[in-house]
Amino acid sequence: MPVIHRISRYVLIGAATILLAACAGQKEPAQKLLQDIDSTVTAASAEAAKYVPDRLADVQSKLAALKASFDKQDYAAVLTGAPPVLNAAQDLATAAATKKDEVLKSLSDSWSVLAASIPDEVAAVQARIDLLGKKSGKKMAAGIDLDAAKAAQGDAGSLWSKAQAAFAAGNLDEAVSTAKAVQAKIAGAAASLKLNLPAGSAAPAQ
Numbered sequence: 001m002p003v004i005h006r007i008s009r010y011v012l013i014g015a016a017t018i019l020l021a022a023c024a025g026q027k028e029p030a031q032k033l034l035q036d037i038d039s040t041v042t043a044a045s046a047e048a049a050k051y052v053p054d055r056l057a058d059v060q061s062k063l064a065a066l067k068a069s070f071d072k073q074d075y076a077a078v079l080t081g082a083p084p085v086l087n088a089a090q091d092l093a094t095a096a097a098t099k100k101d102e103v104l105k106s107l108s109d110s111w112s113v114l115a116a117s118i119p120d121e122v123a124a125v126q127a128r129i130d131l132l133g134k135k136s137g138k139k140m141a142a143g144i145d146l147d148a149a150k151a152a153q154g155d156a157g158s159l160w161s162k163a164q165a166a167f168a169a170g171n172l173d174e175a176v177s178t179a180k181a182v183q184a185k186i187a188g189a190a191a192s193l194k195l196n197l198p199a200g201s202a203a204p205a206q
Helices: 002-051 053-071 075-133 146-168 172-193
Strands: none
Touching: 002 053, 002 075, 053 075, 075 146, 075 172, 146 172
8 A cells, every 4th residue: 555655645745846847848839929910010000009999908908818827827727818909909009000000081071171171161250240340331230249259250260270280280180170169169159240151151060
């Protein structure tokens, strides 16, 4: 019996040694995979957070789970689960670039429409203000809040300059959002003047 016990003990020790060696052999490649995923996510995170935030969050969640497995020394789980997560991480940059192109095209199209219509709208409102400000237009100005219209028109002019500066600087997002604010001001001025602009004009673009 003592001999059998000794043999059994040696077998168990040998099995444990083999298992530890296997784990040790898996640790380094598992760690390397995690580092690759981490660096890939970091490189893509700025654009991905802006254009494909859901995909970024999904990859980050899966990476966190892999790191938890690594901390538990479950290197086999990391080696099995990491490759698809690495692929997803590598796809982030491409997905973000594609979405960015779509967004920029949409903004560019919106700017083209706004830039074509706003100057005429501003001119129409200014012409109405000038007319009602003249002595001959006093009767027409009855019941009209000319001061409010002038204030809104002044704000529109300032905002339009800001929008054009943003566009010149290549900041399409700010240029379009500011141009929409210009249209809102023009709409307010036109309403104060009881002026009907062409259909679709001076309404904030969607």
